[in-house]
Amino acid sequence: MRVVKKKVLVDVCGPVDLSGDEGWVAFDAPALVGASLRFVSGEPDGNRYRVRYYRDAEQQLRARIWFGPETEGPPGHSHGGAMAAVLDEVLGLAAWAAGHRVVVGNLNISFRNLLPLEEVVTVESTVISAAGRKVMVHGRICLGETVFAEAECLCITLPGK
Numbered sequence: 001m002r003v004v005k006k007k008v009l010v011d012v013c014g015p016v017d018l019s020g021d022e023g024w025v026a027f028d029a030p031a032l033v034g035a036s037l038r039f040v041s042g043e044p045d046g047n048r049y050r051v052r053y054y055r056d057a058e059q060q061l062r063a064r065i066w067f068g069p070e071t072e073g074p075p076g077h078s079h080g081g082a083m084a085a086v087l088d089e090v091l092g093l094a095a096w097a098a099g100h101r102v103v104v105g106n107l108n109i110s111f112r113n114l115l116p117l118e119e120v121v122t123v124e125s126t127v128i129s130a131a132g133r134k135v136m137v138h139g140r141i142c143l144g145e146t147v148f149a150e151a152e153c154l155c156i157t158l159p160g161k
């Protein structure tokens with residue numbers, strides 16, 4: 001008789017250091033936009049993403065984020081869509097943090113390097129301009145000098161107050 005061993009996925013991911021750089025101040029995203037951002041931010045102890053938000057000295061939004069095993073795409077590395085979801089959330093939030101009630105209208109991403117799983121990386125954002133209903137935000141996922149993905153994000157303000 002052939003015995004087929006079942007593979008069991010065990011939670012082997014220990015604690016992760018998401019502390020910010022010197023001068024960064026913790027930023028409470030749910031207090032600003034509500035608790036709906038669960039896809040990226042909803043499981044702080046889970047195996048998908050773990051994220052903490054900050055503002056830097058220039059008031060720009062930063063995120064320290066861990067890409068867990070459940071974000072896997074290419075073996076051992078993050079799925080491009082997993083990076084896209086992070087950029088969608090962080091760059092949209094950056095516009096909200098700057099006072100604009102937006103959704104993301106267009107997100108243009110270049111994937112520059114494979115992102116190894118279980119790495120803690122930084123998402124940088126810069127609000128470039130705001131004109132009429134259009135808010136342009138640029139950002140990137142990086143670690144030191146290594147850029148994994150960079151993005152241009154056109155946010156459109158929602159009608160009404």
Ligand SMILES: CCCCC/C=C\C/C=C\C/C=C\C/C=C\CCCC(=O)SCCNC(=O)CCNC(=O)[C@H](O)C(C)(C)COP(=O)(O)OP(=O)(O)OC[C@H]1O[C@@H](n2cnc3c(N)ncnc32)[C@H](O)[C@@H]1OP(=O)(O)O
Binds near residue numbers: 105158
């Ligand atoms: C309206 C009800 C919305 C209800 C939502 C309510 C509250 C939301 C509350 C909280 C949000 C919470 C957190 C936010 C923080 C982070 C968000 C995470 C990011 C996301 O996960 S967010 C989800 C993904 N996101 C979408 O699901 C968007 C679906 N989409 C739409 O909802 C519409 O498509 C919209 C609103 C974008 C535009 O629709 P619209 O009818 O209001 O405006 P219109 O089309 O006239 O565009 C006006 C001017 O923007 C230009 N423009 C528009 N779209 C463009 C594009 N793609 N490329 C280049 N230019 C574009 C036009 O060319 C025109 O330019 P011009 O004035 O120069 O002609």
